[in-house]
Amino acid sequence: MKKFLFYSILFIPFIGHAQQDLAKYVKPIIGTQKMGHTYPGAVVPFGAVQLSPETDTLSYELNGKYNGDVYKYCAGYRYEDKTIVGFSHTHFSGSGHSDLGDFLIMPTQGKLQLNPGVASDPKGGFRSAFSHQNEVAEAGYYKVKLDDDHILAELTATKRVGMHQYTFPKSDQSHIILDLIAGIYNYEDKNVWTYVRVVNDSLVTGYRQTNGWARTRTVYFAMSFSKPFVKYGQKNYDRKQAYKGFWGKFDQTKNFPEIAGKQIRMYFDFKTEDQEKVKIKFAISPVSQENALENMRAEIPGWDFEQVKKQAKEEWNKELNKITVNTSEDDKVNFYTAMYHAFINPTVYTDVNGQYKGLDQGIHETKGFTNYTTFSLWDTYRALHPFFNLIQPSRNNDMVKSMMAHYDQNSLKMLPIWSHYANDNWCMSGYHSVSVVTDAIIKGVYNGDPEAALAACIVTSNRRDYEGIGDYIDKGFIPAEKSGVSISNTLEYAYDDWCIAQLAKKLNKQDIYQEYMKRSGNWENNFDSSTGFMRAKMADGTFQKKFDVMSTHGQGFIEGNSWNYSFFVPQNPKLLIERMGGKQKFASRLDTLFTMHLPDEFFADTEDITREGIVGGYVHGNEPAHHVAYLYNWTDQPWKTQSRIRMILKMQYKNAPDGLGGNDDCGQMSAWYIFSSLGFYPVAPGSDEYSLGSPAVKSAVLKLENGKTFTVDAINQSDKNVYVQKVLLNGKAITTHTIKHGEITDGGKLTFYMGSKPAK
Amino acid sequence: MKKFLFYSILFIPFIGHAQQDLAKYVKPIIGTQKMGHTYPGAVVPFGAVQLSPETDTLSYELNGKYNGDVYKYCAGYRYEDKTIVGFSHTHFSGSGHSDLGDFLIMPTQGKLQLNPGVASDPKGGFRSAFSHQNEVAEAGYYKVKLDDDHILAELTATKRVGMHQYTFPKSDQSHIILDLIAGIYNYEDKNVWTYVRVVNDSLVTGYRQTNGWARTRTVYFAMSFSKPFVKYGQKNYDRKQAYKGFWGKFDQTKNFPEIAGKQIRMYFDFKTEDQEKVKIKFAISPVSQENALENMRAEIPGWDFEQVKKQAKEEWNKELNKITVNTSEDDKVNFYTAMYHAFINPTVYTDVNGQYKGLDQGIHETKGFTNYTTFSLWDTYRALHPFFNLIQPSRNNDMVKSMMAHYDQNSLKMLPIWSHYANDNWCMSGYHSVSVVTDAIIKGVYNGDPEAALAACIVTSNRRDYEGIGDYIDKGFIPAEKSGVSISNTLEYAYDDWCIAQLAKKLNKQDIYQEYMKRSGNWENNFDSSTGFMRAKMADGTFQKKFDVMSTHGQGFIEGNSWNYSFFVPQNPKLLIERMGGKQKFASRLDTLFTMHLPDEFFADTEDITREGIVGGYVHGNEPAHHVAYLYNWTDQPWKTQSRIRMILKMQYKNAPDGLGGNDDCGQMSAWYIFSSLGFYPVAPGSDEYSLGSPAVKSAVLKLENGKTFTVDAINQSDKNVYVQKVLLNGKAITTHTIKHGEITDGGKLTFYMGSKPAK
Structure with a gap:
């Protein structure tokens, strides 16, 4: 064994330069x-x-x-x-x-x-x-x-x-x-x-x-x-x-x-x-x-x-060689197919001569960047753009520049919502561009003018005539009478506002920081403490009478019911836990989510997925709950994050034409897979922290654009050994269940020691 | 009187530089x-x-x-x-x-x-x-x-x-x-x-x-x-x-x-x-x-x-000061309104930065010329472009360049037919661009590559799948079975081919000259010597049985019956006269045309005009006969050209909202008025000769772009004195009823001596 290891070490730098044929693991048929x-x-x-x-x-x-x-x-x-x-x-x-x-x-x-x-x-x-x-x-x-x-x-x-x-x-x-x-x-x-x-x-x-x-x-x-x-x-x-x-x-x-x-x-x-x-x-x-x-x-x-x-x-x-993994052949297929799907969208929208069509329908010429389109931001702000910040920072820098160009050329004065081919179709809720912009700046990826970026985020967030933003600003929530998706919007705006606050803080704009931190607390206005769930609120401040935690439509949500959306406070899980009655109660609610049965009538209500796209009542095939399995890390039961993640990875991503439980959503589902397979996930983009999960690979080497490498090792990795016993970063134990972006980009090694039982 | 004249002479150069307010004579309401x-x-x-x-x-x-x-x-x-x-x-x-x-x-x-x-x-x-x-x-x-x-x-x-x-x-x-x-x-x-x-x-x-x-x-x-x-x-x-x-x-x-x-x-x-x-x-x-x-x-x-x-x-x-006329106030209105209407189309189709949209729908940049559009060529090749060659040569040079750009960008490989806004709508018959191109080259106005221009004319004239050109080339006529406008097309192609021949001759291309002179004789194939009229011919070479000289539709014509179209051989009136039985017979046919009565049923058949737009059976409101009144010059009765022209000028152009007897046709009707008022007209553009008529002005001064002036004087001019007694060019008598383009552009003076009786 030692001899073999010796050879491996010798070969690693060599392999590092020569490209492996990882494309052979890509199966584009998956998900068709x-x-x-x-x-x-x-x-x-x-x-x-x-x-x-x-x-x-x-x-x-x-x-x-x-x-x-x-x-x-x-x-x-x-x-x-x-x-x-x-x-x-x-x-x-x-x-x-x-x-x-x-x-x-x-x-x-x-x-x-x-x-x-x-x-x-x-x-x-x-x-x-x-x-x-x-x-x-x-x-x-x-x-x-x-x-x-x-x-x-x-x-x-x-x-x-x-x-x-x-x-x-x-x-x-x-x-x-x-x-x-x-x-x-x-x-x-x-x-x-x-x-x-x-x-x-x-x-x-x-x-x-x-x-x-x-x-x-x-x-x-x-x-x-x-x-x-x-x-x-x-x-x-x-x-x-x-x-x-x-x-x-x-x-x-x-x-x-x-x-x-x-x-x-x-x-x-x-x-x-x-x-x-x-x-x-x-x-x-x-x-x-x-x-x-x-x-x-x-x-x-x-x-x-x-x-x-x-x-x-x-x-x-x-592109695939930017991450080399050691895992089963089947999981290599899943991993590299996920990498493949993650690296398809956004798409280049510049001609070889640098020209592109802008949102003003005029012809523009990029100055020093490649213009991209196809921004499915409600999906991709969550894990895909954070993944790009890690492994495709130059491209993500260009993507943020493309979003800023969109803003500059937009007579509506909004950053993109869901944009493609010099248009915005405004699909889904939130103004999640601000998350992508903030995350890229917080992580040092964006080399454009951060002040202009902050200004664009602020203007976007104050477009009063867009999807209830006026009411949201005035009342702190969107009256259920006025919108069928009042809660989704409020919760997502609140998270986005938190991103703006982070960006303001980074740029030392204390007033803006305070204003947007306040706005980021607006989720509480839809929190019904009597039930412990997010609940639609009427203009008069009372909660909507008809209340059903299982149902999506008519309850103020899009692509998710109150069971899923009530956990959507990625910017402040700590306070959410407090509001939900403390760590123990919160963890047991998570347990219920993952183990409950979603009756057919409510399944039908949750759009866009197959039966395989749900785990209990947790809807993985849609995005709003993508961070939820990581929330156990904020309770006293982080091992449940580890087992849930491994279960979701197994259930939701398979080497088969029907291997995806829901729409890949322009790479978001795949980016979730990649992060989670590597053992960490960006619960709240805009923060520089990742939450630790349970790696599914035996090892992985990330070759970063700055020339450094970051290695993930999972000692004693196996299908049964899903529980993390301890984690070392460059030999030092991590006890916070988090790792910082800079700790990865500095290069080094993250070692998970795996076992078959929770390390309580 | 002498003293007065002395002052006048002194003032002329002064007035020549200072602009008169001629715009006051323009009444855009005329023709509405x-x-x-x-x-x-x-x-x-x-x-x-x-x-x-x-x-x-x-x-x-x-x-x-x-x-x-x-x-x-x-x-x-x-x-x-x-x-x-x-x-x-x-x-x-x-x-x-x-x-x-x-x-x-x-x-x-x-x-x-x-x-x-x-x-x-x-x-x-x-x-x-x-x-x-x-x-x-x-x-x-x-x-x-x-x-x-x-x-x-x-x-x-x-x-x-x-x-x-x-x-x-x-x-x-x-x-x-x-x-x-x-x-x-x-x-x-x-x-x-x-x-x-x-x-x-x-x-x-x-x-x-x-x-x-x-x-x-x-x-x-x-x-x-x-x-x-x-x-x-x-x-x-x-x-x-x-x-x-x-x-x-x-x-x-x-x-x-x-x-x-x-x-x-x-x-x-x-x-x-x-x-x-x-x-x-x-x-x-x-x-x-x-x-x-x-x-x-x-x-x-x-x-x-x-x-x-x-x-x-x-x-x-x-623009109006390029010609100053001495005539009645009413005729000044008609004259300068005609100048105004002549100087509206074609229209500038280049942005201030030199860009325009080409026929290939791509963006192009003019190199050294202004791009024009709105070419109503079936109308305007007759007198408007020849008028431009005289008084707007720089612009007409640019217009020909615009037509060549159209050709270069045209996947059909044809010069424009009726083009506007980077499109051709192919309205009306013929390929009269070749007339405009040839006329501009013959008259030394076009400074582009004449060889390329000739090549474009030749390719255009050989587009076999366009409006019977294939049959025209193969048989020398277009079978009536295949086209409702077989004669119009054949006659107009024949004239256009004569233009190409003139251009080839100028460029010393003897073979092409011969070929196109032969094609230019194709009008004879539709000439029925038994009736002396142009008549539709069947594929088997026999004339169409149903024959009606008064009717337009079903007889092979567009906007003109056989009575009008039979005179359409501007390239060779001499031979036409011969075929029609000699000068005397021909002149009396012209007399009949101008004095006959066109019954209502046939008037309805002649599109696009009011009752006022016809003189006897002569249709001035449409274009095919615009040269016809000048054809008396080829007979022994040129004084009839003079009286007819003066009559048409009076009848067809009035200072009133309904003053035009037919569509002004992008300036063609107006250009006819201007030429005819000045006393000469281009019967066959592509030739450098104008045919003399009877000036309606007392005098006119043409200020040419080359800095020279050309003066027309009509001595003893009056409404009754419509007959030209003699004509002097710079003091020398003209006996040919023609004047050459170069004789005008050299500057000088054309003096008509008018009288109330024909100078037989």
Whole structure:
């Protein structure tokens, strides 16, 4: 053993420099079944292009009403499906609402069919049957056999360019379809306008402008074929076309190079030899067709698909190698797939020339940073951005700069809520940008102007006409008569205000600190001491009569009932415990949460998750309770944090297509997994402390951007040894159940000694 | 007398430098009644902004069918109407189809009304009654009293900025309405998208994107108020709005600064004292909101309405002074109003920073020229561009460069047909860009690459899939089975091909010259020698059986019957005369044309004109016969050209709102007036010769850009003395009835001696 250890030590620095192939552990298929809402296609870290198959493109509406099934297709692909309708270039990873699905491409051969057809009869349209046996999904690469037309489809990507490789059989009727109607969360009027310009026989450019979750969104593209098409054409499905008379001067359906309309599908025809590969480079840009072309030329100058695929894998390995773990093969899959999912969103939103579209719909140029979009902040402020502060600080610095640019360009004068593609869709509650901004400054990651950042946080928090903020400021709570989500909002505003207070304190703004500390106590206004639960309050100050701790709707919450939300005071667990009757009572309430049964009627009420997404009454598939298992650390029973965490890690993250118990939520669920696997978690971002849990890895080495490494060792680690007996930081015992950010970034070693019994 | 003359001579150079106030003769109201389709609002020469009242904004459709009345509102304003619905910023001048009408603004006070209301009940909406007594329309200035709310509206403009000045009564409910739904040739789906950003309490920016005559058109704006509004709001009339749920986070109807949708009206509220003036600067840009703002700041930095108005008038005077005429006061009105109408279109389509949107929908920067748009070429190649070659050569040089840029950016590889706002609507027949390009090169006006220009002409003329060009090339005519306008096309292509031949000859391309001279003879294929008329030909080479020389539709023509179109061989009148049986027979056919009676059924068939727009069977209100009166010069009876011209000048151009007999067609009708008033006309642009007519002025001085002056004197001029007795150029007699372009640009004097009887 000693000899072996000796070799290991010798090898560590060597391994540290050479990259391991950790990408092999990434299984993009995890989460594609049931509620994970991930996608299996090709993407590079934080890539603007997410090139992935769509198994269906449902309409948002069915017979004039909201089509509930559309929700299942947030990521375009469902593992359960048997047909693929095409491959599109933009996807959210794990979101709970959706948009995107731009520029669907499908290869076919034989008789040209321009309708997608239905799943029950794939041969009736351009879609094709496929099977998972003939499907490969890897980091940066996706392959599938399209059974109907015997075409092998392969996809890979760079940051801004998707590359397709289609292997055709011999056919003089091979087609590539470009469907500009298709989209995710689609509906009849979602396409505001689409435009295509056939520049020559192998280059096509254009744009798609939509009115969807993002109200005003335009994506430009440039599409280059490895082989000239012999002919092409379009069909316009617009309900009505303007001034068609003059358009009759040409036959615009065939070989007509200027195409525009709201509902257009195009085809490009080829003759192919048996096993001939036709490749496509498809670049996107938020700014212009020209920029898309520039992105393409910069990122994929040639036609070597294998080289692009290799490069995508190398990019992933570079990111994945920032943490090397020693754990079971299965857990390595879970860990690196979590790393993969954590490193997809936010996405790059700058062209290679530095231009991007701002929230003011104008073209801007980044000065010294990469602009990012896709901020699912209600989710990701909790663990994903803190994780970035640790392991991707440069990127998180740029993300905060992107948020500040959003603020500067926003006529509403608010930091982003849920923003994507130069729009805010204001999804979910709170103004959690302030948490991300504060956490980045507190942890020394943000190198922009902290005074300007504080000012932006303050202005955002005083936007009185947004979701009850006016009442919140005036009364300290939001009257239940005025809002269906009054408690969620109040609790989350209170936490956010605490973040602002921390930032003010750091900048020595005592007045602001005091003001916001006071606001951060507003959670108490919704705390009903007679029941010990958060409870909706009426304008007159009395609690809402109808009270049900199990129910979400009608009780003032979103994605969580009072049982879960009552624990949402991450900024002050100590006082919450006091209000809830002390440590013992509090711990036993936590016990109840994790062991109770949530009847079906209330489960249905808790949106967005599967039955697997809950543990007792604890809802892990949604975010509001993500910190809750760590709260035992504030009681006298921290070992329960340890066992709960290990249980959640096992139950909620599995190496299987349905391995995620809820939406991955743009990486938040995955970031929870990574932190918790490593043995610590940021209960209250904005603080520089992590709360200790129970590591699931045997060991881990974090390679920090500052050149230092931080090692986590779990001695006597096993599935049964979930209890921490003692913890040493660089050889010194930790008794606080916390570790500071700076203690990690200074480099060093955190050693957990594990055992099968609580160390009471 | 001698003494007086002596003084006159002394004063001439002095007057030549000091500008006369010729703008006072401009009556923008001429042509606003009946079929002129001009507008009375404020514009500067070639200005991108045409700020003018709309008396109605009809829908293109009524009960699902084309609404014939919409045609009357091509320019938004009809003199006959009694109400004004608002003031919008873009208008075509005298067009026969339309678009534009962007950004309608209306001041109101009292109860806010956001619907425009109907003409019969103006108080039921935001429109207002007005009367012509309270209306002033001048070059660069428009004023009207809005009776309903006792508001005085005044408008002026710079190139890219409209300036409004509204004098309100005392009211705490004064409103400025910004109607983004309104438009010309409007219909439900014309607005593809509109976007408004309230930057602060006195600055608003945004854009309007439409799918109209221009398929894909976006106009950006910046709107600045002289006084902060106290509140604002919007109403969204969209049939359906996406994901409205999340939008409920704000009250988006009031004081919400990010507005987007397809059908939006906004209001801005003020408190006003009695006689308080609220001013607006409204800038537009084809590129971006930012550019619009830059245009505004560059062109109207301050708030001095009177100064902007004065400057607009000065700009007009500068242009009008390029020709000074001595004629009756009434004819001065006609002449300078014609000059005014001639100098409105094409319009500047470049921002102050040199950027513009190209036909590829990308942003381009002009290098050394101003980019123009609004090319109504079927009309304007005839006399307007030739007039520019004489009196606005720098601008016409830039216009040809704009056409070449259009070609370079056009994936269709064609020079413009009828282009506006980075689109081609391909209205009318022919490819008359080649005439404009050739004429500019032949006359030494174009300083770009002539070889590239010739190449563009050739490629355009070989676009086989455009309006029968393939058949035209293969057969020398377009089969009547395939096209309803087969003859118009063939005749016009043949003339255009002659232009290309002239250009090739100039560039010493003998092969191309021969090829295109051959093509230019294709008119003969539609000439039926048995009837002496142009007649539709079938694919098998036989003439169409059903033949009616009076009828337009079904006979192969557009905007002209065989009687008019049979004379359309401007490139070779000599041969046409021969084919028609010699000079005598030809002259008597011309006589018949001018004296025949066109029965009502055939008049209805000839589109776009009023009864006043015809002289016998000669249709002056449309363009195809504009050269016809000059054809007597090729016979032995040139005096008939002289009398006909004088008669047309009198009949077709009057100092009255209904003074124009047909659409002014972006200045073509006016250019005809100017040339003909001066005594010469370009029968075949592409040739350097003008055909002489009968001047209507007593004298005229043309101040050329090269610093030289050219004087026309008509000795013994009077209404009765319409016949030219002799003509001297610099003292030497002209016997050819022609004058060369170079003879004018060399400077000098053309002296007509007039008499009451033909000089046979």
